[in-house]
Amino acid sequence: MRKEDTTNNILVYVENTDGAPVKAGLEALTPARKLAEKTGGQVIAAVIGKNISEAAQNVAASGADRVLAIDSDEAAVYDLDGYADILKQIIEEEKPDTVLLGGTGDGKDLAAKLMAQLDTAAVTDVAGIRTDGDKEVFVTSEYSGAVCCDVVVDEVRPRIAVIRSGAFKKPEGADTGIVEARDVKADAGVMKTKIKDTVKEITETVNLEDAEIIVSGGRGMGSKENFGLVEQLAEILGGEVGATRPAIEDGWIAKNHQVGQSGKTVSPKLYIAAGISGATQHLSGITGSDYIVAINKDEDAPIFSVANVGIVGDAMKVLPVMIEEIKKIREA
Template sequence: MAEYKNIMVYVETAEENPVKVGLEMLSPAKEHAEKVTAVVIGSGVADAAKKVAEAGADQVICVDSEDYKEYNLDAYATVLTQLVKDENPEAVFIGGTQDGKDIAPAVAAKLGVGCASDVLAVKAEDGEIVYTCPLYGGTVLEDVKIASTPQVATLRSGAFQKVENPSEGEVVAKEVKVPEDVIKAKITESVKEIAETINLEEAEVIVSGGRGMGSKENFALVEELANILGGVVGATRPAIEDGWVSKIHQVGQSGKIVAPKLYIACGISGATQHVSGIMNSGYIVAINKDEDAPIFDVANVGIVGDVMKVLPVMIEEIKKIKDAQ
């Protein structure tokens, strides 16, 4: 028997499509609730709402308006809070994206309830939901119960699988107006760099470089390997601080939490903050000259050697394989 009658899932969109973690959250929600109500907010998101319904939500509330064309924390948090009050779910799941980490505590504060962050697992215990959250950079996992209702939680991307063989739910269009005085900050102009189109959270292959790459010129090998594999470039904080690549590529607790099918760590020692951000990756390959580097503790395959000698060989061998296909 399901623990809760209704769990609400806020599904964020990017380029008018539901983000991966939004669809993944439907799975634990369906496991623990009789009904799953998804929410999609934005402009021109009707198709995205339909995809969410096809992915397994029982009902999708679609708030589609020009007013929400640009993400605004005040507006989105107010809309979601109003929908929570209307639908009265026992829990609200929000993806642990950059925007999700903004909106979840804002909604929890408006409702006066508790919020669990960066949830890795959701289980039932004595008729209640228990959230497993990492502490101290992921070195400790703690089970958390939230006494207040509705419960609010951000779920980590890659921690859950999408619903298998989903049945399609219904889409309900709803209009929610936000009072003008609620908006504290307004976007007057949006400037989008090419680098900002990089989506680490959705990538299936990520090749990351760390301090061990030595220089910006050497870091080009990371970019070359990523291009050959059809993947995305990632980086640690030191590589970004040294100006080898822009901050949008940062992977880890203070960057993006990722869960690709393949993660290749080049010249990365494996600081706790970085490892915590990649722990849900399907397969991890690590290259480091220090055989005692912590990264090897989490790697499926470890290569002990000079990254500047290993990467050119890897690149050439992959090129040969691709040319032969």
């Protein structure tokens, strides 16, 4: 699609889980508003699923001018081919200048699929958007966050961008937009799989992306028994448990707790890193955190370069003290 064939509107796909919009999708509404102010268009959000009326209303109250609610039995379970086809139909009808998606696993998959289907360009891991003359510049990163890059998509439309989780805050104090029910179904011919049944494991309830407090442990915890201290601290703080890849590979905790480049990108209010040295693969997943506390006995550990508070010491000695002190505060 050519630039002159599109509208000035910005389309945001807001993913939802169990009837609630995902944090990464709501965060994408913030850069969408910034782009819409520049283009003079509207922010249009698309919510897809089953029984999503409450999620759509939440999105409408979070900065979207219009919310397209695609509520159907066929969309009850996420399917890449089906959801991509629904979004493709919406894009072809609405002709947005830009399409934004949250940086979740589904968001990244959909961006790649839509880019190929629409023969356009996609920018991933977008952490900022700025204006350079009459062009919008997407600020992204390479090499696990070690290098920042400026990307301009000039000719093709719609531009597709995947917004890094935590790079933007969710909109606050926005006017409530209009919810529009849409009957859009995926073309049966594009469906390559048929989901007969789903099994939800207990481990799937971990929601690192939306957690306000995360306590993570790394190889420095030494053993599965010691890793239990990380879980205790997370429990007493009312937070989630995170982990580095080595801790998961050693079998101390399930893989869906992994934080970092090959795991989840998180943006909690408080991130506590215990026994984590701070490899670039891990640091790239926690840069959106508001406040980072690092505990490591190596005073030269890279984790201290991003920490707001650094504790040089043995995590197996520090964590029990923290747990006891927090208990005293809670009981007081």
